[in-house]
Amino acid sequence: MRVLLVEDDELIGSGVEAGLRQAGFTVDWAHDGHKAGLALDTTQYALLVLDLGLPRVDGMELLKRLREAGNDMPVLVLTAKGTVVDRVGGLEAGADDYLGKPFDLTELIARCRALLRRAQGRSIDLIRYRNLTVNPAARTVQVDTTRVPLTSREWAILLQLLTNPGIPQSRSRLEESLYGWQEEIESNAIEVHVSNLRKKLGTGLIKTVRNIGYVMEKP
Numbered sequence: 001m002r003v004l005l006v007e008d009d010e011l012i013g014s015g016v017e018a019g020l021r022q023a024g025f026t027v028d029w030a031h032d033g034h035k036a037g038l039a040l041d042t043t044q045y046a047l048l049v050l051d052l053g054l055p056r057v058d059g060m061e062l063l064k065r066l067r068e069a070g071n072d073m074p075v076l077v078l079t080a081k082g083t084v085v086d087r088v089g090g091l092e093a094g095a096d097d098y099l100g101k102p103f104d105l106t107e108l109i110a111r112c113r114a115l116l117r118r119a120q121g122r123s124i125d126l127i128r129y130r131n132l133t134v135n136p137a138a139r140t141v142q143v144d145t146t147r148v149p150l151t152s153r154e155w156a157i158l159l160q161l162l163t164n165p166g167i168p169q170s171r172s173r174l175e176e177s178l179y180g181w182q183e184e185i186e187s188n189a190i191e192v193h194v195s196n197l198r199k200k201l202g203t204g205l206i207k208t209v210r211n212i213g214y215v216m217e218k219p
Helices: 010-022 033-042 059-068 084-092 105-119 152-162 171-178 189-201
Strands: 002-006 026-030 047-051 075-079 097-100 127-129 132-135 140-143 207-209 213-215
Touching (some): 002 010, 010 105, 084 097, 097 105, 140 189
Antiparallel strands (some): 127 132, 207 213
8 A cells, every 4th residue: 555654854754664665555755745745636645644844835734735625545643743732733634643753663553554444444454355364464365274475566456456345446556556656667567466366366356347457346
C-alpha cells in the first residue's frame, strides 16, 4: 500500500520512511506542505502520515484542504505540539489519529495498520478469502494450511486486490501501489507478478477484467 509521508525534519523523516518500507509499505516522502499538496492532487494514497509544523504550507491547513475536498483517506498526525488543545484541534480538523514527538517507530507502524484496518472495515489483521489466510502485519500468506512465500511486489498486488474486493484494479492503479517516486516502473511487471501469484495461490482467485485490469471477486 502506498503511503504519503510529510515531514520536514530529515532525521525523523528518514527513520519513518525506512521503517514503513521495512513494514511493507510503498512510501513517498514530501518535505514541505506545498509538495505534499501536489502529491495528493495527482496520486491516490492509502494513508497520510502528516507532520503539522511544515514549511510553505502548514500541516493543519493541508489537512483542512484535504477534508474540504472530500478526501476521507486515513490521516495520522505527527507533531511536537503535544498539548490537549493541539490534539483536539488536529482531530477536529479531520485527523484520524495523533502521535506526539518523540515517538516509538513500532507504535507508529501499529497505528498506521490500525487506521488501514478501520478504513477497510476490519477489526483484526487477518484477512480470510476462500482458502487464503493473509496476515498483513506478519506479511504471511497461507493456502489452506501451507505457507506460501511471496516477493514484495507480489505481496503488494495481492493486498491491493484483497482490500478492494469486487473492484477491478487497473494496471496503472496497481503500479501506483507498487512504485514510489524514486522507483522505475518495469515493463509488463504487473502481468508477470499476477501470473506468478496465480501459480502460487491458484488460478481461480485473480480474475482478468478485459480492457480494465484484475479483480478478486467479493466472497
